[in-house]
Amino acid sequence: MKILIGENIKRLRKIKNITQEQLAEAMNVSCPAVSKWERNESYPDITLLTPLALYFGVSIDELMGHDEAKIQKDIDGLLDEFYGLLDKDQGAATELIRKARKDYPNDYLIMHIYMWYTAGNFANNDPRVLLSHKDEFLDICRRIEEGCKDIHIRLGALNMRAKIFHAEEKTDEALKIYYENFPNWWETACQKTEQLYSKDTPEFMHWVKRNSYELVTFAGDKLVKSLFFDGSIEYTDRINRIERYGDLMEKIYGETKEVFFLILARSIYGRLTNDLRVRGGKDEDVQRIEEKLISSKKKLSEIAKLYPIVDFFSKESYC
Incomplete structure (x- = not known):
């Protein structure tokens, strides 16, 4: 079984928005030690697993990636259920994606879907809705941009930033995001x-x-x-x-x-x-x-x- 502790430490550290130096100080280790963990050049001492898990607010299994496959399977099933509800019961779909956001707060795809579903999908967004959720949406965008590797989800975050600029009547800033980051169809x-x-x-x-x-x-x-x-x-x-x-x-x-x-x-x-x-x-x-x-x-x-x-x-x- 592949151990993903280094990758998970890096991901969780970015979600918590702390530096390697801050994590090293909290764990009473050197900054180079943390750097080696994140590059998978070494593993934390076994005595640090519990402190690390407590620090990040996750289980030891999640920290080490042991139940990653199960978590992903659960998320996939939840999203299948969500998409199935969209055409049948909007209220149930809303409740499900909100619960998913609470149950899996660090999953980038769920963040992305929750954000856009709350915003009313990708087009015809009500500026009042965007502005009322501005702080929440921009925090999600920041987390995605800092930690997510999926280019489609990252572009979704940039798109939301542009939408919020437009809602604030800063359309030039919105257009700048689009023209600097989004290709035309022929370049896809x-x-x-x-x-x-x-x-x-x-x-x-x-x-x-x-x-x-x-x-x-x-x-x-x-x-x-x-x-x-x-x-x-x-x-x-x-x-x-x-x-x-x-x-x-x-x-x-x-x-x-x-x-x-x-x-x-x-x-x-x-x-x-x-x-x-x-x-x-x-x-x-x-x-x-x-x-x-x-x-x-x-x-x-x-x-x-x-x-x-x-x-x-x-x-x-x-x-």
Whole structure:
């Protein structure tokens, strides 16, 4: 079993926002000793395990990483439950992610999801909500930026900083964060991965399909927004037009069996369902479109069992 005590000491020290010198003083050891622990060049003396665990507020098993796999399994199960509740019971989803934040206060992914779910997701954020949670959100951002290695979660923290700047009417500062830290689509890892392979290889086909699925998801999202928020079109006409586009994509999929069109339909139904809920759409419209969304998701779930690339894309959270 791999011992992760050095890595955990470094992580916990940063979470506690203390220096190696401060930890060394608290444990009555030299600063170079702490440095060696964190570089996995040596381990703390066994007599220091209990003081270290007490100092960081964790168990000895957690300090040494012995139950890391179990903790991660529990977190994965909790997040699966959370995502499953989002379309069914918003209140239960809210309660679950808040509890997760308390139960796993040092997990960066839970911090990230909790922060954005509290903020109302990634778009259309209410400035009042952002400012009322400003101190809490900025503390989460700081912890992520100081300790998290996952680039997607780190970018999420930068995004939140930009959102808060904009809420404070400091939009120039927000734009500076975006232009200095976020690439355009052509510079993303997924696009570069596609370009890595020769066009006659299975790897190229995998990534060109995966990228087409992502782009069509974006396209569906933008199409719905461009119509839903167009005040020059009467409400009923907007909803009917968007719904027809989704239905048409479903029909084309039925005729061609090309997954591209089913993913586009799912994106259209998903975006429209969300906007109807958030923007006070009619109950009958929400129910009808949501049923179509659930149907398209079920079809994709069945397809994913047969085609690895669809399964791969469906399971991605980022990229």
